[in-house]
Amino acid sequence: GDSVTQMEGPVTLSEEAFLTINCTYTATGYPSLFWYVQYPGEGLQLLLKATKADDKGSNKGFEATYRKETTSFHLEKGSVQVSDSAVYFCALSEGGGGADGLTFGKGTHLIIQP
Amino acid sequence: EADIYQTPRYLVIGTGKKITLECSQTMGHDKMYWYQQDPGMELHLIHYSYGVNSTEKGDLSSESTVSRIRTEHFPLTLESARPSHTSQYLCASSDGYSQLFFGSGTQLSVL
Numbered sequence: 001g002d003s004v005t006q007m008e009g010p011v012t013l014s015e016e017a018f019l020t021i022n023c024t025y026t027a028t029g030y031p032s033l034f035w036y037v038q039y040p041g042e043g044l045q046l047l048l049k050a051t052k053a054d055d056k057g058s059n060k061g062f063e064a065t066y067r068k069e070t071t072s073f074h075l076e077k078g079s080v081q082v083s084d085s086a087v088y089f090c091a092l093s094e095g096g097g098g099a100d101g102l103t104f105g106k107g108t109h110l111i112i113q114p
Numbered sequence: 115e116a117d118i119y120q121t122p123r124y125l126v127i128g129t130g131k132k133i134t135l136e137c138s139q140t141m142g143h144d145k146m147y148w149y150q151q152d153p154g155m156e157l158h159l160i161h162y163s164y165g166v167n168s169t170e171k172g173d174l175s176s177e178s179t180v181s182r183i184r185t186e187h188f189p190l191t192l193e194s195a196r197p198s199h200t201s202q203y204l205c206a207s208s209d210g211y212s213q214l215f216f217g218s219g220t221q222l223s224v225l
Contacts, residue, residue, distance in 0.1 A: 042219070043205075043218050102214065
């Protein structure tokens, strides 16, 4: 079945550091890929997505490129801020819409220190 | 702007009580979901619905039940709460293109 593996946290960085959160996936077809973010005390919100190979999703300075050859969708940001502290979830969908087709990773807790 | 609301935000109750967690969305989405989030942050799908009068169990077995009488409303009920039900419960709806819109969650503590 489908699965998503992301690096375990917590990941602790200093402000303005470069961020990478690794995400790899296993899927039978050609999934869409997502990053969701959960700020403290809140639900998840979509950060970015990519629907086909070589697509790059970007938002709020974060980027991730859909790499079919390495089955990866790593999240990057060039200079993190304290306000980026949150839990980040990588996810995939085989299509058709809906959470019954959406597989989440276990989440990576990111802590940014001033 | 996503409009999906959960109440209450926090609930502390005693063992054996019946509780209902409310979830409403104003986006007209047919698909709605309940997730349970453990302290390690992992998400577990416990219920979902494809529309009015449709309810299905998710990947994680749960003693809770849900109903979908109106499109906008998807409440979750525990008939007799136990300490093992202590968790964060997240409601979500889908626009049909794989994007989920989440509510802010209900943090339930059962003493």
